[in-house]
Amino acid sequence: xxxxxxxILEVTGVTKSFGAVDVLQGIDFAVLPGSVTALVGDNGAGxxxxxxxxxxxxxxxxxxxxxxxxxxxxxxPKIAAALGIxxxxxxxxxxxxxxxxxxxxxxxxxxxxxxxDEAHMESRAGETLQSLSVRTVxxxxxxxxxxxxxxRQTVAIARSVLWNxxxxxxxxxxxxxxxxxxxQVLNLVRRLADNGLGVVIISHNLQDVFQVADxxxxxxxxxxxxxxxxxxxxxxxxVEYITxxxxxxxxxx
Amino acid sequence: MSQTTxxxxxxxxxxxxxxNGLSQSWAAYxxxxxxxxxxxxxxxxxxxxxxxxxxxLKPVFFTPLNFANFFTQAxxxxxxxxxxxxxxxxxxxxxxxxxxSGVAGSLLAVSMAxxxxxxxxxxxxxxxxxxxxxxxxxxxxxxxxxxxxxxxLALFLAFQGLILIxxxxxxxxxxxxxxxxxxxxxxxxxxxGWVFYAVVVVGYFLFxxxxxxxxxxxxxxxxxxxxxxxxxxxxxxIGFAAVWALSLERSTNPELNPLSGVPIIVPIVALLTLIFxxxxxxTRFGRHVYAVGGNVEAARRAGISVSQIRIAVFTICSGTAxxxxxxxxxxxxxxxxxxGKFIVLNAIAAAVIGGTSLFGGRGRIHDALIxxxxxxxxxxxxxxxxxxxxxxxxxxxxxxMLAAGADALSRKRSSGVMR
Numbered sequence: 001x002x003x004x005x006x007x008i009l010e011v012t013g014v015t016k017s018f019g020a021v022d023v024l025q026g027i028d029f030a031v032l033p034g035s036v037t038a039l040v041g042d043n044g045a046g047x048x049x050x051x052x053x054x055x056x057x058x059x060x061x062x063x064x065x066x067x068x069x070x071x072x073x074x075x076x077p078k079i080a081a082a083l084g085i086x087x088x089x090x091x092x093x094x095x096x097x098x099x100x101x102x103x104x105x106x107x108x109x110x111x112x113x114x115x116x117d118e119a120h121m122e123s124r125a126g127e128t129l130q131s132l133s134v135r136t137v138x139x140x141x142x143x144x145x146x147x148x149x150x151x152r153q154t155v156a157i158a159r160s161v162l163w164n165x166x167x168x169x170x171x172x173x174x175x176x177x178x179x180x181x182x183x184q185v186l187n188l189v190r191r192l193a194d195n196g197l198g199v200v201i202i203s204h205n206l207q208d209v210f211q212v213a214d215x216x217x218x219x220x221x222x223x224x225x226x227x228x229x230x231x232x233x234x235x236x237x238x239v240e241y242i243t244x245x246x247x248x249x250x251x252x253x
Numbered sequence: 254m255s256q257t258t259x260x261x262x263x264x265x266x267x268x269x270x271x272x273n274g275l276s277q278s279w280a281a282y283x284x285x286x287x288x289x290x291x292x293x294x295x296x297x298x299x300x301x302x303x304x305x306x307x308x309x310l311k312p313v314f315f316t317p318l319n320f321a322n323f324f325t326q327a328x329x330x331x332x333x334x335x336x337x338x339x340x341x342x343x344x345x346x347x348x349x350x351x352x353x354s355g356v357a358g359s360l361l362a363v364s365m366a367x368x369x370x371x372x373x374x375x376x377x378x379x380x381x382x383x384x385x386x387x388x389x390x391x392x393x394x395x396x397x398x399x400x401x402x403x404x405x406l407a408l409f410l411a412f413q414g415l416i417l418i419x420x421x422x423x424x425x426x427x428x429x430x431x432x433x434x435x436x437x438x439x440x441x442x443x444x445x446g447w448v449f450y451a452v453v454v455v456g457y458f459l460f461x462x463x464x465x466x467x468x469x470x471x472x473x474x475x476x477x478x479x480x481x482x483x484x485x486x487x488x489x490x491i492g493f494a495a496v497w498a499l500s501l502e503r504s505t506n507p508e509l510n511p512l513s514g515v516p517i518i519v520p521i522v523a524l525l526t527l528i529f530x531x532x533x534x535x536t537r538f539g540r541h542v543y544a545v546g547g548n549v550e551a552a553r554r555a556g557i558s559v560s561q562i563r564i565a566v567f568t569i570c571s572g573t574a575x576x577x578x579x580x581x582x583x584x585x586x587x588x589x590x591x592x593g594k595f596i597v598l599n600a601i602a603a604a605v606i607g608g609t610s611l612f613g614g615r616g617r618i619h620d621a622l623i624x625x626x627x628x629x630x631x632x633x634x635x636x637x638x639x640x641x642x643x644x645x646x647x648x649x650x651x652x653x654m655l656a657a658g659a660d661a662l663s664r665k666r667s668s669g670v671m672r
Binding site for chain 2: 077078081089091093094095096097098102103106107108109111114115116119120122123126129130134135137138139140146
């Protein structure tokens with residue numbers, strides 16, 4: 001590696017199988033702080049399995065995980081959360097019947113004695129959105145049911161920032177969005193990295209990947225076929241890797 | 254890219270101090286209605302229409318005596334509905350709440366009449382029975398995974414048998430203890446009624462005012478002072494009329510049997526509303542109840558223990574039902590084997606009419622008060638008009654269907670707005 005930066009999260013040789021199917025066959029993957037790492041691959045390549053392992057939802061069968069230089073066991077979502085690894089899922093885990101502030105603090109509400117400290121939560125939520133230069137919502141007390149897809153994605157991403165997370169993993173953040181909203185969300189993703197977080201983005205949309213990512217990892221049928229620097233590749237090459245047209249396990253970085 | 258973004262000269266809208274006059278409050282309310290969340294508004298309108306209708310058709314409806322009766326009549330359904338709202342907020346149902354109150358009521362009556370326990374012990378026995386029942390329902394639903402509809406339907410049948418066994422031979426147990434009877438049959442002295450009135454009005458104003466002050470101190474938009482004053486004035490006016498009417502002599506035979514004052518059950522229900530309202534609106538637990546009702550998966554991913562919330566909610570519901578059973582025993586001055594069999598649908602109707610959604614995630618504790626009032630007015634008014642129990646049941650059923658239909662349609666509409 002030519003980087004002077006230490007990866008904040010690094011997995012080496014992780015494996016995972018479901019019965020006779022080896023979904024992950026010894027994967028190496030690293031996330032650098034302050035950069036956006038894209039994870040691409042066709043359906044069934046093992047992207048979701050890798051993410052679930054990093055989130056502690058489905059622990060890996062073998063391999064080592066290093067977080068901030070220390071080896072860790074990720075066999076419980078709570079461990080991942082405690083380390084500061086947050087996954088923003090495709091189907092956006094937000095409650096429609098709650099407002100923006102309530103959703104951002106869900107499960108981690110601030111209390112003052114017995115009662116919820118609404119004012120404190122509202123001001124912190126506002127500050128977080130402001131620090132991400134979010135200007136697409138008009139009121140923090142809007143119910144999430146009244147928000148557009150892009151606004152919802154914004155809230156979900158902002159929630160991951162609120163808790164001083166170090167690694168944020170975004171699963172298809174732009175899948176259901178229109179052009180303008182995609183642009184807003186990608187800008188937000190970039191700002192997360194600019195604030196020093198390690199950001200992982202899973203996407204099928206290579207245009208988005210090239211716009212926002214610093215590094216691209218390609219998974220093909222359970223193996224990591226390549227690791228590329230976005231500035232040194234092009235989408236044709238990436239497509240070849242995704243579809244299995246090129247299979248050498250090169251070290252592009 | 255650099256760490257610092259360009260200095261922000263303009264503040265985003267959500268961080269600005271918004272204007273907060275009356276027009277904004279009105280606009281916010283209209284947006285809420287448009288988004289399909291009608292809250293208690295239809296029930297309030299329905300209540301006013303029904304009261305006007307019955308008063309016109311049967312003038313005796315609008316008399317102090319009937320007004321006082323109305324409170325004691327509504328109390329059992331209202332209390333039961335409050336417990337059910339917790340369960341409904343999760344999108345679950347408890348069909349056994351009524352017979353649970355029957356079990357608690359019969360335990361109360363039997364432990365005093367047959368076992369000779371003093372009233373505090375009898376109340377404790379009844380309440381503990383309710384809480385244990387709720388824990389069992391919660392465990393069966395949350396841990397075993399049986400749908401709540403099936404669990405509570407099974408218990409609905411089983412508990413009718415249990416009540417028969419508890420009551421035993423004779424088919425009816427009388428309640429004679431003065432304290433228990435007082436819950437539904439006694440009134441506060443006139444002066445205490447006015448003290449209660451003053452506490453409610455001043456408390457309401459102070460609560461709204463300090464909440465506003467706290468938000469303003471943080472630099473947030475808050476309810477306008479004029480709005481608070483208007484709301485307090487409306488509360489004060491309605492309360493004044495009610496307490497005044499209840500303070501009139503309402504006995505049909507004043508010399509022999511004078512009768513006046515606010516029924517004791519009124520402050521009891523008010524206190525219950527306050528406690529449950531606090532739990533749902535202001536505590537972490539309440540927030541988690543709404544979250545689980547709104548999106549189970551989101552709640553789980555946010556680290557909320559969904560099964561704990563489920564168990565807690567069923568425990569609250571059955572515990573509250575046990576209390577409703579005590580109140581019911583007080584009102585009837587006896588417990589019979591049919592105790593609680595019919596009121597559960599009235600209570601569900603009350604919650605839904607009041608604006609609580611059967612799909613979970615939407616509802617407030619005061620829905621029980623407003624919806625319970627509608628159910629009681631229908632019951633009371635139609636009784637005065639001389640309709641049979643059969644017609645009353647059919648009308649209540651029709652009203653429940655109407656409310657559930659409105660709930661389903663408004664849900665459809667709000668999801669239409671959403672996507």
